[in-house]
Every structure is written in C-alpha cells, then in structure tokens.
Amino acid sequence: MNAAGAEPTSIPRWTRKHLLALEDLSADEIRFVLDTANSFKEVSTRSVKKVPALRGRVVVNAFFEDSTRTRTSFSLAASRLSADVIDFSEKGSSVSKGETLIDTARNIEAMGVDIIVVRHRAAGAAEVLSRTVQCSIVNAGDGAHEHPTQGLLDLYTIRERFGRIEGLRVAIVGDIVNSRVARSNLWGLTKLGAEVILVGPPTLVPRAFEKLGAKVVHDFDAVIGQVDVVNMLRIQFERIKSSQFPTVREFTRFFGLTSDRFLKCKKDVFVMHPGPMNRGLEISSHIADGPQSGILTQVTNGLAVRMAVLYLVSQAQQELK
C-alpha cells in the first residue's frame, strides 16, 4: 500500500450533492474525498476495471470550453463506475444558436440526467446551475474561479508522494491571477496545513492573494531552494491581457523552470504541472519528463479522484431524495 493509504484521521459523513469549489469544503471533507479516491485507485489495477456503483445513472459532460484531460478523465471515471456517459460540447450544439447556459442545463436535466459535469468560461457558472437544476453539479472549471477536481488530484498526488500535506512548502508559479487551478490549490493546500507561496510578476500575482493566506513572491530564485513542491502553471495566452505579460523570453528567464533554476531546488523537490504544458516556456522538457516530475501521475490520480467525486455526490443525492 502506498503512502496515501494511511488510515483516515476522521470519517465525517459526506452530504454534498454538488462539488462546486474547494473553498466550500472543510479539511475533513477534503481528506474524506482523498481517502475515498485511494480506494478507487485500486479499481484501475484490476483486470475488470469497473465497479457497479453508478449503474443506471447518467452523467453528462457539458463542456463550454476546450478540454482534453479533464473531459476524458471524467468520461472514463463515469464509465468505470458503470454510469452511462454523454459528452456535450458547445461546438455543434444549440449553444451556438444562442441558447443560454441555464436553458441548456434544464433541457439536459429533463432527459433524466443524474450528474452534470460542467466547464464554463464564466466564474460561478457551476454554482448558478446548482441552484437551478435538481441533479448534481460537478464543477470542471469555471472561468478563473475554481477547478476543484484538479485541486483534489494535486492534493492526492502530493500526499501520495510525501505521505502528508501538513507542513510542506508549495510554490505555485506563473499566471496566478487568471488561474482556477491556483485558486483551488490554494484553498485545498492551506486547509490541509501546507504553506503556499505564489510566484510570478506583479501583474499576474497581485498582493491581494495574501489575504487568502498565501505568501506572494515576485522573485522565483529567492524561494526556489526552500520549497518541497513546485507547481508550474500554464501561461494561458487565451486569458492574458497583453499589458499583464512581458515577452515570452522574459517570462521564461524570470519564472520558467529551466535547467539552471532546477539545480537550485531541494534534492527531493516534486515538480507538478496541471497540463497542457508549453514546453520550453514555463517548464523545460527534460524536467517535465524527468524522475522528479509528477505530471503523468497527476493524470493517473485524476481518474481515481473523479471516480470518488462522482460516487460521493451521487450517493448524497440519493440519500437526500
């Protein structure tokens, strides 16, 4: 059994039929999801990689923004729980005819759906839907607000690597202000007792984040030798306003995880990236593919975490009926 298989410290009751944001969850609830995910990880090692927990339930992936990892991961997670899965994307749907998000969701629900996994460019989209429909809503990313399952899988991966989260020092580097991954990580990590350092230029890492319990640093080299985990975020060219960003070369020089900079890290530093990577920009290829990279482990763990989330919200929903 791996380190993440440590006995749970507490067993609260899971009562949420939606997963909208890590900001909403208590530390015990987060641990409960991680412990549950640990059991689901075993399912993927079986010859029959499937359990009947969600048999007869329907999960719809409603993605109003592009995605490779998250959507595939949610689809596979739902299949492994024996749910029926339907993929819906904005392109080629009636959304392009002007149907609103709420109308689209209500129509999907009217077909007898149990869980809608939603990704949308607007912050708060998942929360609005959760107040509009009866079925469960799982947030797969809403604007720059939160991406809770990414936060959970990052926590799971860190806990698996170190056997704990409390007391670790984690640097999240890059475009923080536009990043939902950064926000979900920040909430989750601080709730579980890690120290979070946000690193980037002042335009992308404003001081306001200090109010959320993070340390804000504009000089990567000043902290790089002190951190246990480096989580490199993707430069989101589609969200960044030109005034926020210097040039690509300048960014890489000051905030990229380059070979030179990597030498200054702790020996057992753990490198993470939520994907998709801009190789050679925020992270150098040989580090991303190297032995201290957890990037593909993150993807593997994401499946177990999403199975746990779908299972838990579905169970809560049935109990509330």
Add this chain to the structure above:
Amino acid sequence: MVDHLVDRIAAAFGPDRPFNIVGIRTRGEVLAKRLTELLKSRGYGQIGRGVLDITLYRDDLSEIGPRPLVRPTHLDISIDDEPLLLVDDVLFTGRSVRSALDLLADFGRPSVIRLAVLVDRGGRELPIQPDFVGLTLSDIPPDHRVNVRLQETDGKDEISVEPRA
C-alpha cells in the same frame, strides 16, 4: 467456536492442495486471518489471503445507515482455478455475500467458492446458504442486530444480540 469452524473447514479442504481464504471487511477480514493461522498450525501450507471491500457492489446502501468510507480491496493473489473460501462474521439477508460474489467475478474464476460464517442468524432475502457455520441462531427479530466483536478490532471476543439503534 472458531475452532469448531476450523474443524469443519479442515475436513473439507485437504492440507496439500492450495486454496485461498478471502474475508469481507471488516470482521470477515479478521476472521479470515484467524482461520488462516489456525489452519497453518495444522499443517496447511498453501493458503493465499485477500480482503474484499464490497461497498461499491451493495444494493442496500440506504438501509445500512451512514455511508461508510470506501476502502480498498486487496486481492494480490490469483483466484483463478483454485478453491476459494469466503469468510464473513454474520450471515443475515445474504446481500453482502451476493455483493462479494459479484466482486470476486471481476477478479477471476475460482474452481469453487465456499462460504464460512461465524454466525448464521437466518432472515435470508436471497438464495444463499453457508457451507461452514460456527453458531446458528434462530428467531432473532429483524429489528435486532447480531454484533460480533473480535479481540483484534474490539478488544474482546463476544457475540451479542441488541436492538437496532
């Protein structure tokens, strides 16, 4: 009582043929471990062991109260083509055993599956019967629970019948 159970199992399984003992979490796991040790002390050399968590296979979750934490299943052994002894503490409706059989089917195909329980309290809702029983109880009201406590998990060995909380 456990010794009695071991006598019956020993009579049915030869000491020289390999077989597997698999317990259902939580107390079936502990019992399986005890049975394995007792059989090994009687010269049974080739016993594989595993643990099943049947939570994801249950059809009666809403009836068993607060949702338990899903724990991992550990079946590192190959269960194909060998006899398998399934172990649980109390046999009641038969639904746990049904779930365990479904779970086992996802892992392989044992040559035979036998069922050993410490207590058979009657009240079956499915056509499932044990092969080895430590104690048979009858006329237990359905609103009562038969609780098995074991040294390893509860600090003492005890069987009690209590009203359902």
